[in-house]
Amino acid sequence: MSSDQTRRRFLQASGFAGVAALAGCLGGDGDGGNRLSWHAGGQGGTYFPLSNEIKTIVEDNTDYTLNVQSTGASVENVGSLADGDADFALIQNDVAYFAKNGTGIEAFQDDPVENLMGVATLYPETITLVTLQNTGIETVADLEGATINTGDLGSGTQVNALQILEAVGVSDFDEQNASFSQAADQLRNGDIDAAFVVGGWPVGAIEELANTNDIHIVPIDGENREAVKDAASWFADDTIPGGTYSGVSEDVETVSVQAMIATNEGVSETTVEEVTAAIFDNVDVLTIKTDFISADSAQDGMSIELHPGAQAYFE
Numbered sequence: 608m609s610s611d612q613t614r615r616r617f618l619q620a621s622g623f624a625g626v627a628a629l630a631g632c633l634g635g636d637g638d639g640g641n642r643l644s645w646h647a648g649g650q651g652g653t654y655f656p657l658s659n660e661i662k663t664i665v666e667d668n669t670d671y672t673l674n675v676q677s678t679g680a681s682v683e684n685v686g687s688l689a690d691g692d693a694d695f696a697l698i699q700n701d702v703a704y705f706a707k708n709g710t711g712i713e714a715f716q717d718d719p720v721e722n723l724m725g726v727a728t729l730y731p732e733t734i735t736l737v738t739l740q741n742t743g744i745e746t747v748a749d750l751e752g753a754t755i756n757t758g759d760l761g762s763g764t765q766v767n768a769l770q771i772l773e774a775v776g777v778s779d780f781d782e783q784n785a786s787f788s789q790a791a792d793q794l795r796n797g798d799i800d801a802a803f804v805v806g807g808w809p810v811g812a813i814e815e816l817a818n819t820n821d822i823h824i825v826p827i828d829g830e831n832r833e834a835v836k837d838a839a840s841w842f843a844d845d846t847i848p849g850g851t852y853s854g855v856s857e858d859v860e861t862v863s864v865q866a867m868i869a870t871n872e873g874v875s876e877t878t879v880e881e882v883t884a885a886i887f888d889n890v891d892v893l894t895i896k897t898d899f900i901s902a903d904s905a906q907d908g909m910s911i912e913l914h915p916g917a918q919a920y921f922e
Contacts, residue, residue: 651788651812681763701841730899879916
């Protein structure tokens with residue numbers, strides 16, 4: 608399938624109504640009840656294991672039960688929050704802004720998600736462009752004519768991947784859409800040439816791939832990085848430290864967005880404040896992204912209005 612055909616399919620599938628339909632799998636209560644729905648991301652990324660650590664913290668420190676669901680991540684999760692199927696979700700800060708303001712990407716163009724509200728930002732979400740060493744792909748420009756997995760259809764990863772490819776002038780490519788874990792399998796099997804992964808390093812799916820194959824992390828640096836940042840203000844400089852993945856000994860320059868917790872205005876102020884307090888009063892229990900997650904930095908990069916419950920906690 609050509610990139611243009613896939614973009615059209617993306618727009619059809621991830622328009623607001625479609626996103627909401629995708630998300631209608633598990634109901635949240637939205638009224639301060641004890642059972643809360645928390646939508647995460649794919650099991651091969653960072654959202655899902657981090658969400659399960661948050662589940663343990665919340666359940667150990669409040670009367671709430673968190674039902675963590677694996678999803679297609681940011682764009683799908685906005686739909687879940689919009690129609691009340693999720694009480695909380697992890698999303699990217701750029702996707703949050705686009706959704707709240709009805710702009711930026713076609714999924715939300717002129718159709719703002721007015722009930723979307725912020726809770727806290729968490730950590731930088733690194734854009735990792737991974738391939739195998741035998742593909743010969745060394746730079747972003749080498750993706751011209753390649754088969755690329757840009758992430759789950761409708762996910763924030765897909766949004767970012769298409770933004771980056773357009774910014775650097777790569778227009779001729781075949782697009783595949785699958786989860787991080789599936790993308791790793793596609794690379795192993797030679798079904799794709801490269802994959803975009805968005806998440807805090809180390810990403811489990813890439814770790815597993817690096818343990819069985821010789822991988823190469825393609826840098827997004829120099830003029831390419833400047834072009835990406837000029838095209839979308841949400842991107843910031845980032846670096847994947849050498850040694851993060853087996854066989855990748857040198858630092859790799861790239862870009863990142865920000866992961867955040869979001870909710871909707873239908874969730875009670877008491878519920879949001881108690882869940883927020885449980886998380887940020889107990890961040891020492893977390894084992895994932897511990898260098899970044901804290902109450903002091905939890906409003907850095909917040910791109911939408913805070914829920915009153917979160918505001919009450921942080922103030």
